[in-house]
Amino acid sequence: MERRRARSRAAWRRRRLVLILMSPWLVGFSVFFGYPLVMSAYLSLNHYDLLSAPRWVGLANYRYLFSVDPQTWTAVRNTLWMIGVLVPLQVLSAFGLALMLARARAGVGIFRTIFYLPALAPPVAATLGFVFILNPATGPVNTILSHLGISGPLWFQDPSWSKPSLVMLGIWGVGNTMIIFLAAVLDVPRTLYESAQLDGAGPLQRMRYVTLPSISPVLLFAAVLGVIQGLQYFTQAYVAAGVAAGQASQAADVTAASLGYPLDSTLMYPVLLYQHGFTDFQMGYASAMAMFLFVVSFAVTLTIVLNSRRWVHEAGR
Amino acid sequence: MSAAEAAVAPLVRRRPPARVRRKRLLVAVANHSVLVAAALAFLLPFLFITLTALMSNEQALSNHLWPHPFAWHNFHDVFTMPGAHLLRWMANTFEYSVLATLGVVLSSVPVAYALSRLRWRGRDVAFMVVLIALMLPPQVTVVPLYVMWAKFHPFGFNFIGTLWPVIIPNWFGDAFSIFLLRQFFLTIPEEYMDAARVDGCGELRILVTVVSRLAKPAIAAVALFSFLYTFNDFFLPLLYSGESPHHWVLSIGLSEFRSLHQVQWNLTMAATLLVMAPVILLFFLAQRAFVEGVTLTGVKG
Numbered sequence: 034m035e036r037r038r039a040r041s042r043a044a045w046r047r048r049r050l051v052l053i054l055m056s057p058w059l060v061g062f063s064v065f066f067g068y069p070l071v072m073s074a075y076l077s078l079n080h081y082d083l084l085s086a087p088r089w090v091g092l093a094n095y096r097y098l099f100s101v102d103p104q105t106w107t108a109v110r111n112t113l114w115m116i117g118v119l120v121p122l123q124v125l126s127a128f129g130l131a132l133m134l135a136r137a138r139a140g141v142g143i144f145r146t147i148f149y150l151p152a153l154a155p156p157v158a159a160t161l162g163f164v165f166i167l168n169p170a171t172g173p174v175n176t177i178l179s180h181l182g183i184s185g186p187l188w189f190q191d192p193s194w195s196k197p198s199l200v201m202l203g204i205w206g207v208g209n210t211m212i213i214f215l216a217a218v219l220d221v222p223r224t225l226y227e228s229a230q231l232d233g234a235g236p237l238q239r240m241r242y243v244t245l246p247s248i249s250p251v252l253l254f255a256a257v258l259g260v261i262q263g264l265q266y267f268t269q270a271y272v273a274a275g276v277a278a279g280q281a282s283q284a285a286d287v288t289a290a291s292l293g294y295p296l297d298s299t300l301m302y303p304v305l306l307y308q309h310g311f312t313d314f315q316m317g318y319a320s321a322m323a324m325f326l327f328v329v330s331f332a333v334t335l336t337i338v339l340n341s342r343r344w345v346h347e348a349g350r
Numbered sequence: 351m352s353a354a355e356a357a358v359a360p361l362v363r364r365r366p367p368a369r370v371r372r373k374r375l376l377v378a379v380a381n382h383s384v385l386v387a388a389a390l391a392f393l394l395p396f397l398f399i400t401l402t403a404l405m406s407n408e409q410a411l412s413n414h415l416w417p418h419p420f421a422w423h424n425f426h427d428v429f430t431m432p433g434a435h436l437l438r439w440m441a442n443t444f445e446y447s448v449l450a451t452l453g454v455v456l457s458s459v460p461v462a463y464a465l466s467r468l469r470w471r472g473r474d475v476a477f478m479v480v481l482i483a484l485m486l487p488p489q490v491t492v493v494p495l496y497v498m499w500a501k502f503h504p505f506g507f508n509f510i511g512t513l514w515p516v517i518i519p520n521w522f523g524d525a526f527s528i529f530l531l532r533q534f535f536l537t538i539p540e541e542y543m544d545a546a547r548v549d550g551c552g553e554l555r556i557l558v559t560v561v562s563r564l565a566k567p568a569i570a571a572v573a574l575f576s577f578l579y580t581f582n583d584f585f586l587p588l589l590y591s592g593e594s595p596h597h598w599v600l601s602i603g604l605s606e607f608r609s610l611h612q613v614q615w616n617l618t619m620a621a622t623l624l625v626m627a628p629v630i631l632l633f634f635l636a637q638r639a640f641v642e643g644v645t646l647t648g649v650k651g
Contacts, residue, residue: 047468047470051470053460054463054464054468057458057460058476058480060522061521061523062483062523064522065495066491068494069493070490072494072498073490073491083497083500133388137382138378140382145641148388148392150396150630151392151396153629153630154626155582155604155625155626155629156601157582157584157601157625158622158625159395161605161607161618162398162399162622165398165615165618166395166398166399171411173401173402173415205395212641212644213645216645261487264487265487265488268601271605272584272605303487303489306489307589310492310496316493316496323489323492323493326489327486327490330485330486330487331482334481334486335482
């Protein structure tokens, strides 16, 4: 009897300890995550402009979002375009750089630093730099191209070149991924290569049957993270559109009119959400957009979390 | 670079025939040429930004690539231009970064400890919730949060237009930091904790004295990433303080810089360089922590 009471007291003390340690996250999760999620679902069924009380409109926001608003699908297409082009190119270029670094005999430290530095550049600063470097009139890139007899494209001013320009910016910042890949490539046990060579495998076969399978979990994880980041792609698109629009009009003001410039070609889904929620203050409609984003990213996330144990296990040794 | 050298150490101990050696040399030369070309391409944007930052306004608007004469005073003018309160923005950025980083470390370490070294029912579910929170875009929750801060006026204080709505959440656990710290705590051998327990340490004291000390590299990485994240953050500060220039951080000020100064590319590039400088300086001061930290997130992630 006495012992059982002591044991239950110990168990209770233990629970209290867990509760104390977890308390920051318990509060943080409920206030900054759980509550806004529920609230978002509620607001998405209302018309709400922050000034007057929310007015119930049922599914009207969703109906307008999916079947009336032409910008929705433009934004979805742009976001999918960025994910579909940027993520594979980032993984490929990071992998290529990591492979070359792993084989380099001299200057590895210097090369690694050079490839990593752009990833550190604050996104706003990097974007501003690229908009200048690629500006059609006096930018250094088009200046050099014209010296070579090529008339360069209008880059951020041209609807069909603005996204490729953002992709170039994204590849410039591939350093983080490259460092992770490099660590993974260097982690592949030497003995695997040696036995493959003894079996008569050439360089390409060693790549195909040793390197790739060994680091595939890391590649996959980087690709998945890239998709997640692609769904949130905002800063670069927002800044590039604003600065390029200002440059074109000489009025030089980042306003709602510049979002998506030129011709909605950089209008990403988060940019459109920002426009509806925080320049037009259509909080109900923006919540409906947020719920759609939530469903999509939750599906992606769930796939990852459910599979992560396998990937992590394979990545670790 | 010993690891890299080990990776390229010859496979065969015997001296290979001349033909093989020549082929290997060619491959190495080709590899290095591509590396040099790629490195130049990665450096070029920095070079162009720096050169333009040193030009006069007329030159920056011309097709010249090289500044003559070098306009070093641009870096001085950037601070004295009307409307561009660079020092004010730096102070705001610093306030945001330091307060947020402090909060992230202090609130995430105990949570990560509970999620890794204590056994309790529901732990795995709680960790999964952290993972989901980590991967959801901030745009999902941003509208109700904005409404919440807009309707919250304790003692008549207005949160919209300040940086507090961006700083305060960091004091309640950050999903990424919890995740990273947990992965590191899992690697600490149980023997250290047992030894402390035998000496009569309570769990809280073990966390403060033993685990925190052993986890210094991971805590340093978390602080570093948190600092970088807040220094670069644009979306959330834009939402809450975009309309009040007095509370702008560097990233917002920089994005509005050109609208303040019309088409002065030279000054804009000088400001761009100044915003990049602290991060790059930090990298060279703490290079090892950076590379180890990035590797920790990737390989263990």
